Amino acid sequence: MNLKSLAYRELSEGMTEKELASLIQVPVRTLSKILADKDPQDPAIWEKFARYFRMDVEVLRTGDPAHLGTVHGLQGSSHYSAAGHIRKIPLLNWYQLSRLVAGTQSADVIGPEAMVEATDVSGERSIALKVQDDSMEPLFSKGEIIFVNPESKWGPGDYVIAPGQDGPSDGALLRQIKSIGTQCMLHPLNRKYEDLPLTKQEEVWGKVVRLRKNL
Numbered sequence: 001m002n003l004k005s006l007a008y009r010e011l012s013e014g015m016t017e018k019e020l021a022s023l024i025q026v027p028v029r030t031l032s033k034i035l036a037d038k039d040p041q042d043p044a045i046w047e048k049f050a051r052y053f054r055m056d057v058e059v060l061r062t063g064d065p066a067h068l069g070t071v072h073g074l075q076g077s078s079h080y081s082a083a084g085h086i087r088k089i090p091l092l093n094w095y096q097l098s099r100l101v102a103g104t105q106s107a108d109v110i111g112p113e114a115m116v117e118a119t120d121v122s123g124e125r126s127i128a129l130k131v132q133d134d135s136m137e138p139l140f141s142k143g144e145i146i147f148v149n150p151e152s153k154w155g156p157g158d159y160v161i162a163p164g165q166d167g168p169s170d171g172a173l174l175r176q177i178k179s180i181g182t183q184c185m186l187h188p189l190n191r192k193y194e195d196l197p198l199t200k201q202e203e204v205w206g207k208v209v210r211l212r213k214n215l
Contacts, residue, residue, distance in 0.1 A: 024052045088115040091128040098172050122209050123149030135188040136174050150206035159208040
């Protein structure tokens, strides 16, 4: 979803253009131009929208997160092209991921659903997953593929995979890390869902390093 669509989402909830512009701290004419398919050129404007929508600036502009337990094995083949370093990344389902992290299934016996080609995905043990619900819309839509690096460092603002509220047996969640004081929260972008506390650093299973919208 682009900046125009995000703005329309806010307006559809009853907010006026003037009220929305005031909250974002941009001129009303800037918002009007965005609604007319004219994205801002000033990086400072993008930063204001990113703060309001609680997104990384580059993610908001491109839809490609530049910034997800330890998952071992499952390394795909790779080669180079004019587009960069192309690798085949194993596509797992969320049940396989939770079993792998919980230690009830070894990496040697996991059979990926497919091998997905991707360019410049960091991490030798990175895996691919399909977004399973609408909890991270508008940025991540159900069915889109995300690439997850279990060894990448993460921090506030990053998008990560973490266990459900009741632990690995409850499955896994795609969420954004949100810092409130000294507490880290697992934050859903869709307001229908609630924030969850992240009680332990090791509960994060990996960081999202890329989103592929075109399957």
